[in-house]
Amino acid sequence: MIHDCGEFKDLLVDLVYDEVEDSVASRLREHAASCIECRGELESILLTRKLASTLPEPQLDEDWGLSILELADDAAARFASNSEDRDRVSDASFDSVVGILDRKPGFFESLRTVLLRPAIVTAAAASVVFVVSFFLFQNAGHQPTSIEGEISGAPFTGPAYLDEVAQSTSSPDMTVPNRPRRIPETPDREETAKLAALESAARMATGGGGRQSSGSRIGTAGPTPKNPADKFALDDSILAKKSKSAPFAPAPTMPAALAEDLDTPAGAAAGKSAVGTGYGNNEAPGMSGMAAQAPSAGGEALFRDGMDAFNRGDCSSATSALQKVVDPPLDAPGRIPAALHHLGRCAKRTGQCGKALLNYENLLDRYPGYAGRFEAMWEAVACHRRLGHVGRATEILEELAKNPAWSARAKAELRDLGALDK
Amino acid sequence: MNAASRTDEELMQSFQTGDADAFRVLFEKYKTPIFAFLFRRCGNRDTASDLAQDVFARLVKSADSFRHQSKFSTWIYTIARNAVVDNARKARHRNHASLEDSRDKDGPRLGDRLAGDSPEPDRSVISQQLQEDLVEAISTLPEDQREVFLLREYHGMPFQEISEVVGAKIGTVKSRMRYALETLRRDLDSYENYARTLP
Incomplete structure (x- = not known):
C-alpha cells in the first residue's frame, strides 16, 4: 500500500488514464480509500474527464479530401512502378550471379571454345561490317526503312x-x-x-x-x-x-x-x-x-508543379503555375476546375479575398459538375463574409443548405448571418 | 487479408508498394480525428480543413520515407502538430490577427459551431452551456498543455507516444497533463454536480 501522498499524486495522471500496472493501480486505490485528500483529488479529476467527454467530435463532410485521394492514387501508381523496377533489377542481378556461380566450373572452358570457333568469329566480323555499313548509309542521308523498323518497332521517315x-x-x-x-x-x-x-x-x-x-x-x-x-x-x-x-x-x-x-x-x-x-x-x-x-504534358506538369507548391504552402509559386493551367492555350483542360479551386485557395490564404472570389465564382459558374464544388462554395462564403458581401454569402449558403451533407453547417452559418428567419 | 484487420503500419507498407486502397483505409480512419485535433488546436474550421488537407498531402508525398521505426499514428499526429505550429508561427509572422480574432471574423465561435454541428433535440440548456464553457476552457489552456490534453483525452494516445509527438520527456508530458486537468477542473467547477449525474 502507498502511504505517501506525494507518490500518489505523481502517479495520479497515470491512474486516471489506466497507464499503471494493475498491482500499482490497486495500491493507489487502497491509498485513496484511506486518504480523504487524495480521494477527493482523484474524484475531481475523474469528474473533469466526464465533463470533457461530453464534447462532440467535429465532423467533416462526406466528400472532403477527394483531391487527397487523387494524389494518393498517383503516388500509389508511382510506388508500384518503382517497386516493380526494384524487383526486376534485383531479380536480374540475382539470376546473373546465380547463373555464373552455377556455370563456374565449365564457364571459362566454354568461353574459350566459343572464341576459337571460326564460324562464330566470322559471324561476329560480319556483324561489325553490317553495323558499319548501316551507319555509313545513315550519314549519307539514306532514308532507312526496314532496319530502323526492327530497332524501334516502327518505320521512320528520316x-x-x-x-x-x-x-x-x-x-x-x-x-x-x-x-x-x-x-x-x-x-x-x-x-x-x-x-x-x-x-x-x-x-x-x-x-x-x-x-x-x-x-x-x-x-x-x-x-x-x-x-x-x-x-x-x-x-x-x-x-x-x-x-x-x-x-x-x-x-x-x-x-x-x-x-x-x-x-x-x-x-x-x-x-x-x-x-x-x-x-x-x-x-x-x-x-x-x-x-x-499543344501537348497535354505541359499543362499537366504545370498543374502538378502548382499542386506541389500549394502543398508546400508556397502560394506564390502555386499561383504562378496554376494560372498557366487555366490561361489559353489550354494544355490540360481536365485540370482547370481543380486549378481554379486552388488558385482561389492560394489567394484566400494570402488574404486576397477579392482575387479568391474571382476564381471561386469562375469555377462555380463554369463547372457545375466539379467534385469539390461544395468545398469551393463553402470557401467562397468565407471570402464573401470577410468582404462583407452578406447577400452573396447568403445566396451560396442557401444553395449549400439544399445539400444534405452540408445542410447543417450552411444553416448554422445562415443563422449566424441572421438570414434564416428572413 | 482484410484491410480492416490490418494494422496501420501494415496498411502503410502496402501503400508504399502501390496499394491505393490501403491508403484509403488509413485516410478514412484518420481524417476525422486529424481534422478534430487541428480544429480544437486552432479553433477555426476553414483553417483546420486546409491544414488537414496539407497533413494528408504531406503524408502522401513523404510516404516512401516512412521507415516503420515509429507507429503510424505517432507519425501522422507529429505532421499534424507541426502543421498547426507552423501555421500559428506564420500567422504571427504575417502580423495577422490572432487565431482568436480570426475565429470571430470567420463566423461563429468554436462553441457555437460545435453546438450547431451536432444537433440533439433533447440536449439541455446546461449541456449546451457546458460545451461552450468547455471549449472556452480548453482554448485558454497554454498551447503545450492543450496539445497534450487533446491527444490524451480525445485521441487516446498514450503518454509515451505523446512525448514523441511533441518532442518532450514523458515526465514533462505528464506534468503538462496534470496542470491542464487542474486548470479545467477549476474552470468547470460549477458543473461538478452536473458531472455527477452523467453516466
Whole structure:
C-alpha cells in the first residue's frame, strides 16, 4: 500500500488514464480509500474527464479530401512502378550471379571454345561490317526503312529522328511509365505548332486526309488518363507528332464529325474563336483550336508543379503555375476546375479575398459538375463574409443548405448571418 | 487479408508498394480525428480543413520515407502538430490577427459551431452551456498543455507516444497533463454536480 501522498499524486495522471500496472493501480486505490485528500483529488479529476467527454467530435463532410485521394492514387501508381523496377533489377542481378556461380566450373572452358570457333568469329566480323555499313548509309542521308523498323518497332521517315527515337526506346524512362520524360514546354509547343502548320498545309495541298493525326492531337489535349501507362502513351504521341509517324499516334478520342470540322480551316477558326470567347461546354473547354495543338504534358506538369507548391504552402509559386493551367492555350483542360479551386485557395490564404472570389465564382459558374464544388462554395462564403458581401454569402449558403451533407453547417452559418428567419 | 484487420503500419507498407486502397483505409480512419485535433488546436474550421488537407498531402508525398521505426499514428499526429505550429508561427509572422480574432471574423465561435454541428433535440440548456464553457476552457489552456490534453483525452494516445509527438520527456508530458486537468477542473467547477449525474 502507498502511504505517501506525494507518490500518489505523481502517479495520479497515470491512474486516471489506466497507464499503471494493475498491482500499482490497486495500491493507489487502497491509498485513496484511506486518504480523504487524495480521494477527493482523484474524484475531481475523474469528474473533469466526464465533463470533457461530453464534447462532440467535429465532423467533416462526406466528400472532403477527394483531391487527397487523387494524389494518393498517383503516388500509389508511382510506388508500384518503382517497386516493380526494384524487383526486376534485383531479380536480374540475382539470376546473373546465380547463373555464373552455377556455370563456374565449365564457364571459362566454354568461353574459350566459343572464341576459337571460326564460324562464330566470322559471324561476329560480319556483324561489325553490317553495323558499319548501316551507319555509313545513315550519314549519307539514306532514308532507312526496314532496319530502323526492327530497332524501334516502327518505320521512320528520316534519319533526323533516328537518334531521338532510338534513345527513347533505350531510355530508362521507358521502363518507368509513371515518370514520363519532362519535355521542355516552350520549344515543344513551338515545334509542335510548326509541325502542325506544315501538316495542315500539306493536307490542304493534297486535298484532305490526315484525320488520324488531327484526332491524335485533339486526343492528347484531353484530360490526362490516370493509368501511368497512358501517360507514357502521351509522351509517345508527342514523339509521333515530331516524326509524323502514324503507329505512335493514339486513336482519335473525339467524335469524327468534330474532328473533321477541325480539319478544315473553318473548323480550326471556329475552334480558335471558341477559345477566345469562352467555353462551349463545362468539361473540356480546351478541346479545340490552339489547345488541340499543344501537348497535354505541359499543362499537366504545370498543374502538378502548382499542386506541389500549394502543398508546400508556397502560394506564390502555386499561383504562378496554376494560372498557366487555366490561361489559353489550354494544355490540360481536365485540370482547370481543380486549378481554379486552388488558385482561389492560394489567394484566400494570402488574404486576397477579392482575387479568391474571382476564381471561386469562375469555377462555380463554369463547372457545375466539379467534385469539390461544395468545398469551393463553402470557401467562397468565407471570402464573401470577410468582404462583407452578406447577400452573396447568403445566396451560396442557401444553395449549400439544399445539400444534405452540408445542410447543417450552411444553416448554422445562415443563422449566424441572421438570414434564416428572413 | 482484410484491410480492416490490418494494422496501420501494415496498411502503410502496402501503400508504399502501390496499394491505393490501403491508403484509403488509413485516410478514412484518420481524417476525422486529424481534422478534430487541428480544429480544437486552432479553433477555426476553414483553417483546420486546409491544414488537414496539407497533413494528408504531406503524408502522401513523404510516404516512401516512412521507415516503420515509429507507429503510424505517432507519425501522422507529429505532421499534424507541426502543421498547426507552423501555421500559428506564420500567422504571427504575417502580423495577422490572432487565431482568436480570426475565429470571430470567420463566423461563429468554436462553441457555437460545435453546438450547431451536432444537433440533439433533447440536449439541455446546461449541456449546451457546458460545451461552450468547455471549449472556452480548453482554448485558454497554454498551447503545450492543450496539445497534450487533446491527444490524451480525445485521441487516446498514450503518454509515451505523446512525448514523441511533441518532442518532450514523458515526465514533462505528464506534468503538462496534470496542470491542464487542474486548470479545467477549476474552470468547470460549477458543473461538478452536473458531472455527477452523467453516466
